[in-house]
Amino acid sequence: xxxxxxxxxxxxxxxxxxxxxxxxxxxxxxxxxxxxxxxxxxxxxxxxxxxxxxxxxxxxxxxxxxxxxxxxxxxxxxxxxxxxxxxxxxxxxxxxxxxxxxxxxxxxxxxxxxxxxxxxxx
Numbered sequence: 140x141x142x143x144x145x146x147x148x149x150x151x152x153x154x155x156x157x158x159x160x161x162x163x164x165x166x167x168x169x170x171x172x173x174x175x176x177x178x179x180x181x182x183x184x185x186x187x188x189x190x191x192x193x194x195x196x197x198x199x200x201x202x203x204x205x206x207x208x209x210x211x212x213x214x215x216x217x218x219x220x221x222x223x224x225x226x227x228x229x230x231x232x233x234x235x236x237x238x239x240x241x242x243x244x245x246x247x248x249x250x251x252x253x254x255x256x257x258x259x260x261x
Contacts (some may be wrong), residue, residue: 148178160189160197199243211245222254
């Protein structure tokens with residue numbers, strides 16, 4: 140049974156955990172890779188973070204929702220903007236990140252690399 144303040148704390152962190160693609164679970168069910176959040180010295184909830192590859196899929200889905208249409212339907216300039224935003228978030232350090240992003244944008248890997256190189260030159 141959680142105290143009322145615990146429910147408020149959980150409600151406060153839930154949007155952040157959802158945005159990251161994480162999962163909330165009882166603190167006593169936390170595994171070694173989970174992050175236990177404490178409030179006022181008491182363990183309240185555990186957060187299971189997603190694998191990086193899952194996180195990239197989650198980020199792409201969120202971008203699609205924000206844009207209101209599939210990323211593949213964006214124009215070239217908007218796709219370049221998406222690539223810039225993803226690079227800033229470390230998307231291309233994930234294994235198969237370029238391939239995943241290229242698939243979501245409906246372009247080749249070569250095109251994604253061109254977008255990345257264009258940024259470095261400009």
